[in-house]
Amino acid sequence: MNEDLLLATLDEDQRRAVTHGEGPLLVLAGAGSGKTRVLTTRIAWLLATGRARSHEILAVTFTNKAAREMAERVEALLGNALRGGFVGTFHRFALQLLRRHPHEAGLPERFAVYDADDQKGLLQQVLKSLGVAEPELPLKVVRARVSAAKNALLSPEKLASAARNSRDERIAHIYKAYQQRLAAAGAVDFDDMLYLAVALLEQQDALRRGLAERFRWLLVDEYQDTNLAQARLVRLLGGPHPNLTVVGDEDQSIYRWRGAEVENILRFEEAYPRATVVTLGRNYRSAEPILRAAAALIAHNSRRRPKQLSSQAGAGVPVAVFQAADENDEARFVVDELAGVFPGTVAVLYRTNAQSRPFEAELVRRSVPYVVVGGTRFWERAEVKDALAYLRLVVAPDDELAFRRAIRVPARGVGEVAMDHLSRAAAQWGVSLPQAARRCPPALAPRARIALSEFFALIDGVAAETTAAAAVRRLLDGSGLLDQYSVDDEEDRARRANLDQLLAAAAEAGERGLDLAGFLDEVALLSDADTSAAGATVVLSTLHAAKGLEFDTVFLVGLEEGLLPLTRSGDEADAEEERRLAYVGMTRARRRLYLTWASLRRLYGQQAETRPSRFLHELPPHLLDDRSPLQGRDSFRTHLHRPTSDAARPAAAQAAERWHRPAAATPSQTVAHPPGGAGPRRSDPNGWRPGMKVRHPTFGHGVVLQVQGTAAQVRLVVFFDRAGRKVLIPSLAKLERV
DNA sequence: GCTTGCGGTATTTTT
DNA sequence: TACCGCAAGC
Numbered sequence: 001m002n003e004d005l006l007l008a009t010l011d012e013d014q015r016r017a018v019t020h021g022e023g024p025l026l027v028l029a030g031a032g033s034g035k036t037r038v039l040t041t042r043i044a045w046l047l048a049t050g051r052a053r054s055h056e057i058l059a060v061t062f063t064n065k066a067a068r069e070m071a072e073r074v075e076a077l078l079g080n081a082l083r084g085g086f087v088g089t090f091h092r093f094a095l096q097l098l099r100r101h102p103h104e105a106g107l108p109e110r111f112a113v114y115d116a117d118d119q120k121g122l123l124q125q126v127l128k129s130l131g132v133a134e135p136e137l138p139l140k141v142v143r144a145r146v147s148a149a150k151n152a153l154l155s156p157e158k159l160a161s162a163a164r165n166s167r168d169e170r171i172a173h174i175y176k177a178y179q180q181r182l183a184a185a186g187a188v189d190f191d192d193m194l195y196l197a198v199a200l201l202e203q204q205d206a207l208r209r210g211l212a213e214r215f216r217w218l219l220v221d222e223y224q225d226t227n228l229a230q231a232r233l234v235r236l237l238g239g240p241h242p243n244l245t246v247v248g249d250e251d252q253s254i255y256r257w258r259g260a261e262v263e264n265i266l267r268f269e270e271a272y273p274r275a276t277v278v279t280l281g282r283n284y285r286s287a288e289p290i291l292r293a294a295a296a297l298i299a300h301n302s303r304r305r306p307k308q309l310s311s312q313a314g315a316g317v318p319v320a321v322f323q324a325a326d327e328n329d330e331a332r333f334v335v336d337e338l339a340g341v342f343p344g345t346v347a348v349l350y351r352t353n354a355q356s357r358p359f360e361a362e363l364v365r366r367s368v369p370y371v372v373v374g375g376t377r378f379w380e381r382a383e384v385k386d387a388l389a390y391l392r393l394v395v396a397p398d399d400e401l402a403f404r405r406a407i408r409v410p411a412r413g414v415g416e417v418a419m420d421h422l423s424r425a426a427a428q429w430g431v432s433l434p435q436a437a438r439r440c441p442p443a444l445a446p447r448a449r450i451a452l453s454e455f456f457a458l459i460d461g462v463a464a465e466t467t468a469a470a471a472v473r474r475l476l477d478g479s480g481l482l483d484q485y486s487v488d489d490e491e492d493r494a495r496r497a498n499l500d501q502l503l504a505a506a507a508e509a510g511e512r513g514l515d516l517a518g519f520l521d522e523v524a525l526l527s528d529a530d531t532s533a534a535g536a537t538v539v540l541s542t543l544h545a546a547k548g549l550e551f552d553t554v555f556l557v558g559l560e561e562g563l564l565p566l567t568r569s570g571d572e573a574d575a576e577e578e579r580r581l582a583y584v585g586m587t588r589a590r591r592r593l594y595l596t597w598a599s600l601r602r603l604y605g606q607q608a609e610t611r612p613s614r615f616l617h618e619l620p621p622h623l624l625d626d627r628s629p630l631q632g633r634d635s636f637r638t639h640l641h642r643p644t645s646d647a648a649r650p651a652a653a654q655a656a657e658r659w660h661r662p663a664a665a666t667p668s669q670t671v672a673h674p675p676g677g678a679g680p681r682r683s684d685p686n687g688w689r690p691g692m693k694v695r696h697p698t699f700g701h702g703v704v705l706q707v708q709g710t711a712a713q714v715r716l717v718v719f720f721d722r723a724g725r726k727v728l729i730p731s732l733a734k735l736e737r738v
Numbered sequence: 739g740c741t742t743g744c745g746g747t748a749t750t751t752t753t
Numbered sequence: 754t755a756c757c758g759c760a761a762g763c
Contacts, residue, residue, distance in 0.1 A: 062752040091753045116751085190753050225752075258751065352749055354755090411739060525753060544750050566749060581750080604748060605754030 006045050006077065010037075017278040018042045020245070021051070024238075024272035026223075026265070027247040030309045031294070031587035032285030032550070035247050039221060040070055042245060044077035046217055055084030058215035058237065062222050064089055064525065066548070070221070086215070090230050091190065092525050094197035098188070099521075101207065105200045110517070112187040112396035113524040117385070119143065119189045121401055126178045137170065146175045150191035151227040151259035153198060184432060186398040194229040201236040208236055216243055223248035223268075227259035231271075241274060250305065251298050252584050254544060256577050262303060283309045283587075285550055287316025289623045290593045294586040296620050301576045319586075319593045321616065323628035326600040326607070327558075331358035333596065334555045335366055338538060341592065344552035347539040349585045351564045355557065356540045363538065369703065373541035379523060383481070383495040384502055388523065390475050394463045395517045398432035407437070407455060410480045414455075418448040468519040469507040476503065497696075543581045546588050554589035556582065559597040559613040582615045595619075694718060695736045 007015050014034055017027045018041045029035035043059060046052035061067045071087045086093060095113070098105050114122065123143055149159045156176035163169040182189065188196060201208040218238050220226070223246035226234075238244045246268065253262045269275050283291050288311040295309060320337075324330035338346045348359050356372055363370045378384060389405035396402065407414050421443050426436035438456055440449050458478045465471040476482055476499060485492035509519040539551065543564075558564055565578030586593055597612050692704040702718045718735075 064753085066752080089753065095753095115753085193753080222752085254750080255752075257749085258753095354748085408739095413739085415739060542750065544752085547752085568749075577750095602754075 003045065003048055006041055006048060010034075010041065011282055013278060013280045013282065014038050014041075017245075017280065018045050020276055020278070022243050024242060024268075024275040025245045026268045026272075026275050026277045027245065028277065028279040028305065028307065029247050029249050030280060030283060030307060031249065031252065031584070032283040032291075032313075033280035033309065034282075034284060035221075035249075035280070036066075036069065036073065038280065039219060039245070039247055040073040040077060043070075043074050043082070043219065047078060047082075052217045054082045056214065056216040057082060057085035057087070057219070058093070058217065059085070059087045059219040060090050060093060060221065060234075061087075062089060062225060064092075066221060067092075089525065090226075090233070091193050094193040094233070095521060095525065097197050097200065098193065101200060101204070104204050104207065105196050107188065107196070108186040108398070110186070110396050112185065112392055112399040112402065113193075113521065114182070114187045114189040114401065115524060116190070117380070118187075118401050119147075122181055122185070123174070123178055126174055126181055130174060130177060132170070132174065137167070137174075142171060142174055145171045146178060147191050148259055149175060150195045151229055153195060153229055153232060181400075184398075185400040186396055186432070187401070191229075194227075194233060198229055198232050198236065201233070212237055212239060218242055218244040220244070220246045221248075224250045224253035224262055224265045225255050225260040226264045227261055228264075231261070231264045235271070240272070242272075244272070250303070251301070251580055252547065254547065254577060254581050254584060256574075266303065266305070279307060281307070281309060282312050284312045285590055286311060286587055286593075287313050287589075287591055289316055289318045290586060290589050293319050293593070293619045293623045294583055296623075297579060297586065297615055297618050298583045300618050301579055303576055313590065316591060318623055318625040319595060319619070321624050321626045321628065322594060322596045323612070323626075324596055324598040326598050327355070327358045327602060328362075330557055330596050330598045331362040334359065334557065334594070335362045335368065337594065338553065338555070339366070339368070341553045344591070345539070345550075346537075346553045346555075347541060347546060347549070347551040347588060348555045348557060349541055349543050349546050349588065350557050351543060351566050351581070352558075353542060355563075359540055359557075368538055370538040370540055373539060373545045378498065378501065381495075381498055383485075383498055387472070387475060387479075387481055387499060387502055388520070390459065390462065390479060390481075391471065391516060391520055393434060394459055394471065395520055397434060400433040403434040403437065407452075410484050412451040412455065413447045414451050418444055421448075465516075467506075467510045468514060468516040469503060469510050471516050472503045472506040543585045547584055550588050550590055552590045553592040553594070554585065555594045555596060556585040557596045558601075559595050559616055560601065560610040561613055562610070563601070563603075564613055564615065579615065582613075693738045695738050701738065 007018065010018060011034075014037065017025065017038045020042075027035070027038060029038065039059070043057060046057070047054060059067075059070060061070060067088045071082065074087070075081050086096075088096075098107060098111070102109055102111060120139060120143060123146070124139055127137070127139065127142065149156075154162070156172055156179060159175055160169060160172035163172055182192070201211070215237060218234060220234060225248070234242075234244065234246075246265070248265045250262050250265050253260055253265075256262065264271075269277065286294070291309060291311040291313075298304070299306075322330075322333055324333055334348060338348075348356075350356065360370070360372065379388075386405065386409045389402040392399050392402040393406055404419070421441055422433055422436050425439070425441040425443070426433045429436060429439070431439075437452055440452050444452070458475070461478060462471045462474050465474050482496055482499060485495045487493065487496075505523075506516075506519055509522060514522060539549075541549075543556075556564075559582075561567075564582060565575055567574075586595075595616065597610070597616070599610055600607055601610050602608075693701065694704060695701050696718070704718050
């Protein structure tokens with residue numbers, strides 16, 4: 001595509017960002033301002049104008065989904081794929097780097113990757129072996145602290161020297177022991193990937209320079225969510241004056257609790273003094289009242305750059321506010337309203353997962369199909385993880401955790417006693433636990449010895465297979481993993497089906513040229529990135545999971561003090577993050593936005609009276625349409641607003657609080673539909689279309705919600721009456737049309 | 739090694 | 754209220 005054509009449909013700000021030349025560039029991209037468009041067009045523009053060659057492009061995102069979308073859109077613009085460049089997540093980049101240079105990074109050739117569960121499991125063992133009694137140092141706290149340390153690039157030693165009290169010292173001590181255990185198992189956890197990649201580049205200057213010369217153009221998406229390690233990685237790759245484009249919006253930073261540093265984007269110009277800054281000021285998503293209300297809300301935050309977004313999406317209707325009696329009443333109202341709003345995409349967004357229940361109950365009662373985003377993910381299901389443990393042991397022969405898990409299921413008579421023998425033997429011989437098990441120490445009971453030799457015969461058999469799919473099939477046939485589950489029980493059938501899905505996924509990975517090790521790496525990094533069902537039907541989602549999505553109609557529910565904003569001990573920074581969360585929720589809406597709260601809410605079994613969220617009070621009333629039945633008497637405006645600390649709040653916020661009552665009567669409630677139907681309703685050359693009814697041998701009857709990918713790689717998101725949402729590959733799953 | 743019952747706990751979770 | 758993790762008992 002030529003240059004003019006590329007730029008033709010961009011607005012002025014977008015064009016400035018896209019056509020920036022060399023040197024650092026910060027693109028402040030407000031909600032709905034065409035962020036991804038700018039990023040992808042910029043890559044295409046750099047290539048089309050000959051400024052960059054494709055192998056010089058390094059584009060990083062946070063999710064696989066975002067990476068895939070970026071790659072696809074660049075490909076669409078260019079007419080061919082980006083060859084030799086890198087488009088992927090931070091973690092994928094880091095892992096790739098470590099895989100290419102394991103020894104320089106101090107890792108064994110075939111190191112394993114531990115996910116969050118493994119990390120917890122190993123830490124648990126460390127706590128036990130150090131004799132740490134739970135109450136003072138619960139696993140969760142330790143895990144969070146260790147993770148935070150790595151994200152902040154602190155080694156165990158550095159953490160120890162920064163310790164302020166004995167508790168900190170003990171955490172540093174546990175951290176150190178944990179790292180030793182990881183090393184012994186030949187494994188890295190998620191946080192290590194970034195940490196070790198940074199360490200690698202800091203120590204190997206020749207390698208760093210080589211990468212810097214190769215990847216001359218760096219682009220980073222969602223920069224507001226980067227942590228210290230990620231920012232450092234970017235810095236190492238680019239140096240002080242890089243051709244670096246970062247795109248982000250501090251108002252949408254919602255991962256502080258995971259180490260994200262808003263300061264990275266707020267102080268970008270300090271880190272890169274000659275940076276150019278472009279602000280994308282036009283919002284193409286939300287109708288005017290929605291955008292104005294959201295802007296008024298976020299103006300109450302102080303740690304941000306003041307900005308103005310103008311709506312390009314039309315006038316629309318006011319934001320509806322509804323006070324429900326309790327959470328069931330809230331659900332009833334929402335489902336009533338959304339029934340009248342079809343067609344068009346609808347989302348119900350809430351702060352905590354627990355809030356989905358009443359909505360699910362009501363949707364089921366009224367037979368409205370819906371999808372819950374999140375829930376137990378495919379790759380986190382016990383049966384899938386059991387099978388993966390075997391496969392991991394095939395690829396990484398020292399992986400202790402994988403061995404412990406695999407040997408346990410199905411039960412084969414190797415229990416606690418045998419494991420104690422094995423641990424001792426491993427220590428004595430100076431080998432890993434699985435290696436010790438392979439040698440079958442003579443102290444073991446005969447039953448355990450037989451079990452172990454059969455177990456390793458299976459592992460070796462699986463290892464001898466040449467493709468990932470063959471390996472998985474061999475495993476399923478030889479391990480008895482399938483036989484644990486009955487054919488009558490509904491749950492068990494779902495488990496069997498999930499193992500079939502694993503086989504399908506391995507086959508599909510094989511088609512893309514991945515071997516077993518490659519498949520496992522992908523799985524480790526993937527964790528369900530494919531299954532967002534945006535654009536399908538009614539979506540129930542947490543605010544976090546809704547980021548980056550958009551819907552014609554959004555119900556933001558549970559706007560109560562303590563719930564949104566959610567408070568625990570809550571410092572001011574937390575309060576600002578809660579406000580950003582509400583902001584993200586509101587700006588997901590295209591045409592209609594509803595804000596609801598319940599004056600009584602059952603929480604932890606106790607029904608308690610609530611107060612409306614301060615966020616409701618922060619919205620200009622003339623943009624709102626109060627639909628509450630008790631209007632005027634008990635509506636949120638009559639509730640005494642008790643601001644936490646007015647003096648500490650920015651002037652803009654206080655100004656915005658001086659609201660005046662709306663003069664006009666309530667506008668009519670006509671619902672606007674986007675022209676030509678809504679959403680990414682893709683069909684597929686093989687004839688799969690959303691809405692199609694299908695039957696699956698295990699899951700029964702269902703409806704196709706979404707068609708992803710094309711031709712041979714089609715995946716269908718199907719909602720089954722009994723089994724809920726599943727992602728299937730139709731060429732492998734035995735799907736029938738009905 | 740598997741089941742049962744008790745008590746403690748209760749966000750958000752891109753990889 | 755509901756679930757999870759753990760310990761005791763089969």
